[in-house]
Amino acid sequence: MDLPILYSFRRCPYAIRARLAVAASGVAVELREILLRDKAPAFLATSPSGTVPCLQAADVVIDESLDVMIWALRQHDPLGWLDMPEVGMTLIEVCDGPFKSALDRTKYDTRYPECDAEEQRALAMGFLNRLDQQIGDKTGLFDDALRLADMAILPFVRQFAFIDKPRFDAEAGPNVARWLESFLDSERFAAIMPKLAMWREGDTPLIFAGAIEVANP
Template identity: 60%
Template sequence: MFKILPPEASNLLQSRPILWSFRRCPYAMRARLAIHASSVPVALREILLRDKPAEFLATSPKGTVPVVDTGTQVIAESRDIMLWALAQNDPEGWLNMPQQGRGLIDHCDGPFKAALDHTKYAVRYPELDPEDERRKAMDFLRDLDARLTITPFLLGPERRMADMAILPFVRQFAQIDRAWFDAQGLDGVSRWLDEFTNSARFAAVMQKYPPWQSGQDQVLFP
């Protein structure tokens, strides 16, 4: 269950940063994962991308989620939100990550996300060959799989920021055609992905909230 506070209690919590979020967005998911791991308290405002509230657009003119508004600072990139939360509290040591981890996130957000979109939304890209795009995505997943057959997580025995930043996108790719994905022999990636999607943390960050409405009580997260 999520916690809702009446307005008088909300007044006491005015300084709580606001997280604008959309449940199914993988960028918003990675932000919620880091906020959940850090236990940094935020007021979560779920939005619909097809019906963005004016208050959201006033905070984030580029109109993407996730966004954190601390009252003095607006953070409009998911990686920066992860770093913002973990810099305050990082009990699992997610930031204890070699430079390679940043490189993996760069590859995820760049070529892999592009190939994922070109595969998932192939009808929007008639000039591209969806099989080529899926192959490009698979090159990245094979690299991850090589790592994950040696160690439980991408960079060794422990979960790091790179794992949690990349997993929501791998999940999105796997969901395009789960039967096909399962037949690719990505045993390491599949184990890593299943552990993630079966985790209590994943359940916690995927909880459903009604879209935020102006004047409503705060939704406390995590």
């Protein structure tokens, strides 16, 4: 059986969000873990950008993480992640644009000597404060269920938090802190974060549909 192939990298927040959606959908894919400093030729031949995640299905190659999420959920969306207000897409756009820019200039400040890391951190915290107000006393951004926007944004909040976790814990609003901790403690997150060996041509396929299974050779 030819399954879609999902090229991924465990710690990349873009790849994390893609795996979350694939797991939620229950759609089976072959998962291939890529080492970013030694990219497999088959991956480079597939991905137009050479970045993860990249999904190769029978009739399409999807090279953007949000598009991978939507592709999977349009196959099957048992948890109703696509059922969210339009503002959810706006929040994702801010996350992927200004927030990610500020995150990178905080985490990798030596790469951006023209930027002040503390100013960039303040910009990132401004977005987190907006999310804190959006969450309020709810479980998620919109209600007590998690939606596409929650799962698209949380991997980047995680990345930002662990730049300096004690400082994040001291400065983050209580609602966004609770939202993140619930995500980090969830079985859903644990299921998509196992450590995998780098994929090489000829390896026995790893089938991923919410959990990792080794395919019969």
